[in-house]
Amino acid sequence: MKVIGIRKDRCTGCKTCELYCAAERCSESKTLLGAVQEAPAPQPRVHVEGGPNDAFPLQCRHCLQAPCIDACLTGALCRDEASGMVLIREDLCIGCWTCTAFCPYGVITPSPERKIALKCDRCLYMENPVCVDVCPTGALEVVDLEEIEKLLHEKRLATAKAAAGVPEGSLLLLDQGRSVKS
Amino acid sequence: MACIIVGGGVAGFQAAAACRAAWPDRAVTLIDAEKEAGYYRTLLPQFIAGGIAEEDLFFPPRGVDPLLTVLRGVRVRSLDCKERRLVLENGETLSYERLILAHGGDPYLPGILATAACGGIFPVRDLTTARKTKEWLADHRNVLVFGGSLVAVKTAAHLRHAGFEVSLVVRRGHVLLRALSPEAAKVVENHLRDLGIRLHVNAPLEDLRIKEGVISGLKAGGEWLPCDTLLVAAGTSPDTSFLEGSGLLTDGELVVNPALQTSDPRIFAAGDVAVIAAGGEKISPNTWPQAVSQGKRAAENLYRSTPLPLTDLTRINAMELHGLAMVTLGPPVDGAEVISYERPEAKVRRELFLIGGKPVGGALIGDISAAGTLHALIHSGRVIGSGEAALLRPQATGVIPFPEPAGRREALILSSKR
Numbered sequence: 001m002k003v004i005g006i007r008k009d010r011c012t013g014c015k016t017c018e019l020y021c022a023a024e025r026c027s028e029s030k031t032l033l034g035a036v037q038e039a040p041a042p043q044p045r046v047h048v049e050g051g052p053n054d055a056f057p058l059q060c061r062h063c064l065q066a067p068c069i070d071a072c073l074t075g076a077l078c079r080d081e082a083s084g085m086v087l088i089r090e091d092l093c094i095g096c097w098t099c100t101a102f103c104p105y106g107v108i109t110p111s112p113e114r115k116i117a118l119k120c121d122r123c124l125y126m127e128n129p130v131c132v133d134v135c136p137t138g139a140l141e142v143v144d145l146e147e148i149e150k151l152l153h154e155k156r157l158a159t160a161k162a163a164a165g166v167p168e169g170s171l172l173l174l175d176q177g178r179s180v181k182s
Numbered sequence: 183m184a185c186i187i188v189g190g191g192v193a194g195f196q197a198a199a200a201c202r203a204a205w206p207d208r209a210v211t212l213i214d215a216e217k218e219a220g221y222y223r224t225l226l227p228q229f230i231a232g233g234i235a236e237e238d239l240f241f242p243p244r245g246v247d248p249l250l251t252v253l254r255g256v257r258v259r260s261l262d263c264k265e266r267r268l269v270l271e272n273g274e275t276l277s278y279e280r281l282i283l284a285h286g287g288d289p290y291l292p293g294i295l296a297t298a299a300c301g302g303i304f305p306v307r308d309l310t311t312a313r314k315t316k317e318w319l320a321d322h323r324n325v326l327v328f329g330g331s332l333v334a335v336k337t338a339a340h341l342r343h344a345g346f347e348v349s350l351v352v353r354r355g356h357v358l359l360r361a362l363s364p365e366a367a368k369v370v371e372n373h374l375r376d377l378g379i380r381l382h383v384n385a386p387l388e389d390l391r392i393k394e395g396v397i398s399g400l401k402a403g404g405e406w407l408p409c410d411t412l413l414v415a416a417g418t419s420p421d422t423s424f425l426e427g428s429g430l431l432t433d434g435e436l437v438v439n440p441a442l443q444t445s446d447p448r449i450f451a452a453g454d455v456a457v458i459a460a461g462g463e464k465i466s467p468n469t470w471p472q473a474v475s476q477g478k479r480a481a482e483n484l485y486r487s488t489p490l491p492l493t494d495l496t497r498i499n500a501m502e503l504h505g506l507a508m509v510t511l512g513p514p515v516d517g518a519e520v521i522s523y524e525r526p527e528a529k530v531r532r533e534l535f536l537i538g539g540k541p542v543g544g545a546l547i548g549d550i551s552a553a554g555t556l557h558a559l560i561h562s563g564r565v566i567g568s569g570e571a572a573l574l575r576p577q578a579t580g581v582i583p584f585p586e587p588a589g590r591r592e593a594l595i596l597s598s599k600r
Contacts, residue, residue, distance in 0.1 A: 075242050097501070100550060101498050101557055102557065104558035108554065109551075
């Protein structure tokens, strides 16, 4: 499953992702200049959280056990079997907002004018998510969870090997894979 | 011998789906008393008001599953725990290996209405009655909704929006008594009045007037209110009729542990019928999301040697009342500290109830931003700090608060004049 990963150290909180997401995914005109003149104002599906020194963009995490799917009163929220994404079928959404009360990340937002809930679908039917394409610092990127899992596996293996080779009576620094004599 | 699930509401359907997924080699039989099973009960107010088509009420069809049998229009007469079998009203007997009771409740009808023999009185509970109500409303426009529940408020708002003359009669002090504080309820009540709904609170039911076999008025709180239709949404009472003598009931209630297991380890319960005994108190959340989680968890626990408890028992609910969004995060608690943010002119009130610094409930009316984050905060059971309490202020930017940088903020103006 592919998800949007965030490099927190690279995010400057510029909100370019928010602007382009709203313009591309929620506006009629699909241009920044047109979008800012539209009413109701187009809403982004990614939100830059935090302060000047701790900014990071947050969007739907497509939880494996997604509480929003269970909460949905009409079955509008569902998981796309092929991609693993949690998607919202806008034709079934009645705007009851129950899902917004169940998303622990607070990334499902109500659109009262359109009477539907909005959430990130990782721009599933586009080549690349808009936010990833426009991020000026490369803080957002599409990552494959399986690749991440492989990296984690390698790290676990290295840790296990380091643990196996620790001399008796010494202290093991798990994260470094090193040991020091006590 | 297989799994039997009694009840075709959302808890029952979720249980059936979860059971087939978790235990793929076990056959499942789902029994439902209604002729139609598997519809969104929460949409009935919209359906009655003509805001939603009947075909949109049903759950999306599932693929054919040879190990899942659905018996519709079948009632259970009795349960024999020792022999592990159910006796149906048609005389048939079904044996089970594991059983999930998810048959919900019956609409609560005050005595005077339960015995009234006249046309125009309908509970808001099931699809068959909802169809009759919709038919009736085609040539009756003066509706009285009795009850202060979420369903009653929703029904009144949707009918009013559809152009009906609507009065809402509430027995006690304010609407949504089990979910909202009086201050929060006031915001909702003002909105209902703005919609054009005539609201009567503190109005217990006293008398009925019947004209030519049809209801023509109702006396509540000492006042006669004319109407040609009475919709009752005053809550539900769990249906425990066929469980009498089974040994599963405690003081007339089907009490389960947090893993949704009854006193018989082979029998589980989920949804409106279950009363969960957790942490020294009895909880029956009676909400749609709870019914879904309970149905799932009960099914997953069926064959587990150590059934897992359901940890989130909060009574979260949300609704949109034609211009007023609201999320209830948990009922008011006696003695709790209340922190709130209010903007009455914009119909906004956001409040949290704290006990020992830990949020235990609250409500967001008019502005529901950060609802999910506040829910997660309540679920975590942590003492909250001032940063998290700031979540109560409507969020113009983000939902995760960060401290403001220390010191005064200054803007440097680059102007030729300076």
